Amino acid sequence: MTHNTAPPDELTFWSFVDYAVQKAERELPSVNAEAMRMVLTLNRATSMVVYDLESSVHRPRGWTWPGFRVLFALWLAGPMEAKTTAEISGMSRAALSALLNTLERDGLITRERATHDRRALQLSLSEAGYGAILGVFRAHNRRESAWAQALEPEERRELVRLLNKLMAGSTDAEAKFRN
Amino acid sequence: MTHNTAPPDELTFWSFVDYAVQKAERELPSVNAEAMRMVLTLNRATSMVVYDLESSVHRPRGWTWPGFRVLFALWLAGPMEAKTTAEISGMSRAALSALLNTLERDGLITRERATHDRRALQLSLSEAGYGAILGVFRAHNRRESAWAQALEPEERRELVRLLNKLMAGSTDAEAKFRN
């Protein structure tokens, strides 16, 4: 730290982005400050939304966000191979395997060997899982709505467009993804 | 599922958002589809960015993303109380406590009892931590830059504006945050 600048008295989750970007720019002239600000802000916003949804909707019902994602996928797309579930719910095969132990123990899903390929696993929602997902999703979506209200309809569409563009551009960046 | 619609042959991480939103709208007319799409897209984009940064920058160096966040905060804001570190790096006090065990074991930080309040903890970057953070941050920022290039400068600013507005609106939504 060559140019030492005292941090503001009160450094908070909110104010840290501005502080960090400005400080990094001073310390490291070669830094890409705009990229830094974008990634920092993206992460903070998402972590706030996730924390709120998880702690207000899922945990009180004895669920977790990842568990919900799996049940949600099975609910909407129907029974499918575990490989597909992992792909569309954005987790590795190993992570899903561990997660399924909990979901199976709680009687929410069914694991079955596939007939056409005895290595593969066929996943389905159990009766209990099917009975629970709708109510949980409704609560989840109500909370999503509360968040969405912070933006105008036009702004929501623009946000989605920008995020999609960001994801699409990732292939150019040769980003690393889940196998 | 009243109106059963077969999922497309190939359901991927990318295509699932569209599929899920459309299907949910058919199944549940009362759903707020735009809110659902926004939250789903926000999470996918962020998880791609985080996975890429973690697997291409931090894990290969024996670090983790949360560990980096703590070291980054200490680097930019200087020695501070653990409470502040938890606040600005977005984790609970308990999570930080556990994380510090690893960082301390690896010789990257120093835990010290505060003099003015013997309950409080004073955190500092160790010599080794100080020596390592700059290089890791440079690599991190290069990768951030690659992601940022997917958007035009004007779009990046707009994305940041929208995310900030989303975070600001959260208080209206009475969202739950970390104590």
Add this chain to the structure above:
DNA sequence: CCCAGATGATCAAACGTTTGATGAATCTGA
């Protein structure tokens, strides 16, 4: 037909996170 290589799932160890409980230090107010 058979074997080498690919693929699907699980396991093991290490890690970070959550909630709820516990212990220690400080503060508050009668």
Add this chain to the structure above:
DNA sequence: TCAGATTCATCAAACGTTTGATCATCTGGG
């Protein structure tokens, strides 16, 4: 002054995730 309440940190148990290894099952080329 001092007892009760508050605050800071840690602990414990349960969970989800990562990487790398292992085991079972298919698949394709000789």
